[in-house]
Amino acid sequence: MSDPALTPVGPAGFRRLRLIEARRESEAITSFLLEPGEPDGWTPFRPGQFLAVRVPDAASPGGWALRNYSISGPSDGRTYRISVKREPCEERPDGTGLGSGHFHHRLQPGDVVWASAPRGEFVFDETSERAVLLLSGGVGITPLLAMLHRLAERPGRPVHFVHACEDGRSHALGDEVDALAAKRPGIRTAFVYRNPTAEDEVRARHATSGLVTRAVLQSLLPLDDYDVYLCGPPPFMRALHETLLGLGIRPERIAYEFFGPASLLGSPSPPPPAAPEPVALTMTEPEPASGPVVAFARSGSAALFTPSAGSLLELAEAAGLSPAFSCRSGVCMTCSATLLSGEVDYTEEPLDEPAPGQVLLCCTRPRGDVTLDI
Numbered sequence: 001m002s003d004p005a006l007t008p009v010g011p012a013g014f015r016r017l018r019l020i021e022a023r024r025e026s027e028a029i030t031s032f033l034l035e036p037g038e039p040d041g042w043t044p045f046r047p048g049q050f051l052a053v054r055v056p057d058a059a060s061p062g063g064w065a066l067r068n069y070s071i072s073g074p075s076d077g078r079t080y081r082i083s084v085k086r087e088p089c090e091e092r093p094d095g096t097g098l099g100s101g102h103f104h105h106r107l108q109p110g111d112v113v114w115a116s117a118p119r120g121e122f123v124f125d126e127t128s129e130r131a132v133l134l135l136s137g138g139v140g141i142t143p144l145l146a147m148l149h150r151l152a153e154r155p156g157r158p159v160h161f162v163h164a165c166e167d168g169r170s171h172a173l174g175d176e177v178d179a180l181a182a183k184r185p186g187i188r189t190a191f192v193y194r195n196p197t198a199e200d201e202v203r204a205r206h207a208t209s210g211l212v213t214r215a216v217l218q219s220l221l222p223l224d225d226y227d228v229y230l231c232g233p234p235p236f237m238r239a240l241h242e243t244l245l246g247l248g249i250r251p252e253r254i255a256y257e258f259f260g261p262a263s264l265l266g267s268p269s270p271p272p273p274a275a276p277e278p279v280a281l282t283m284t285e286p287e288p289a290s291g292p293v294v295a296f297a298r299s300g301s302a303a304l305f306t307p308s309a310g311s312l313l314e315l316a317e318a319a320g321l322s323p324a325f326s327c328r329s330g331v332c333m334t335c336s337a338t339l340l341s342g343e344v345d346y347t348e349e350p351l352d353e354p355a356p357g358q359v360l361l362c363c364t365r366p367r368g369d370v371t372l373d374i
């Protein structure tokens, strides 16, 4: 056990998985099929959840760093599939990011990966009967594909799967999306290529080219009342979140997963225009500004915790603070902060108890007014 990644130190709850297969999905994205190392090691997941994975890193305390990867495959009761984009990083010797480089360049079938149980609150509401819009950009397709697998198993609910990527070469998992759409009526798919190649134009797999704009969404989506699930790179998320709000979708109907700090979305809640042009989506009232007051003692600021604020970490980021964080999922303890007054609720059980008087900002909401020492 000389490899630090194989030493089960630190927070409890990590389990051993074994890589059984790697499959290239596009120029930059490869899927990795993982199965538990122990007979009882598989736990169910809800589509949209992710695994927090320990990646060997000599520079990190304990010899490992954490990276999160959404489960992209169906729930087969036996394996987890993740799909990882190779992230360029000039600072590293292999020119690839720490976590994505580990998967793309070092892991071989049979190798061990230490991962948390499936985690995360970006899960789709299976009790809702509203039409679903699954809207992704680039590798943001991963959690939405797991949702599509589940939706394809159940008849009835209308589904629109809209995926944006650069071109056909970077388009991952398209055949799987097509196969799922063919499983039952009521699933519509549309691929949007930003810069289609000449070959793409001949294949004509994409519904349209350029960016996913308001006009593009209106042309692809019939008038309906949607639950929206959104995931993609920061510029895509910023633009589409704004566009969806501008089309009158209520903020609480837009669930999103951010593969980095959620604060990059800003706090866009533009009210609908006074005399709105007809749009293909439902108009709603803006969210009322009320909620507990969260005081940030050290920085001398405060913010209201509204229903769409997410977690205390997201609220602090939206207020312009930069608390330390890493996993954003209650695993790594990096976002631990001192609670000076008030009480919090955990939206997700942390893997390990924080020290007395400390709270994990990434997975807590205030029960009433609170003061944090940040």
Ligand SMILES: Cc1cc2nc3c(=O)[nH]c(=O)nc-3n(C[C@H](O)[C@H](O)[C@H](O)COP(=O)(O)OP(=O)(O)OC[C@H]3O[C@@H](n4cnc5c(N)ncnc54)[C@H](O)[C@@H]3O)c2cc1C
Pocket: 050, 067, 068, 069, 070, 071, 082, 083, 084, 085, 086, 087, 088, 089, 090, 091, 096, 097, 098, 099, 100, 101, 120, 139, 142, 143, 257, 258, 259, 260, 327, 328
């Ligand atoms: C909930 C969640 C789910 C996710 N799901 C997926 C998924 O399904 N698939 C997926 O591919 N990713 C997913 N991610 C993103 C993933 O966790 C990693 O962030 C991603 O793989 C990049 O990590 P890395 O270690 O490869 O890159 P890092 O080494 O962390 O580098 C990331 C970027 O930072 C830059 N950088 C690194 N070090 C330096 C430095 N010293 N100076 C300047 N710049 C630097 C690099 O150039 C690179 O652009 C998810 C993230 C979250 C939060």
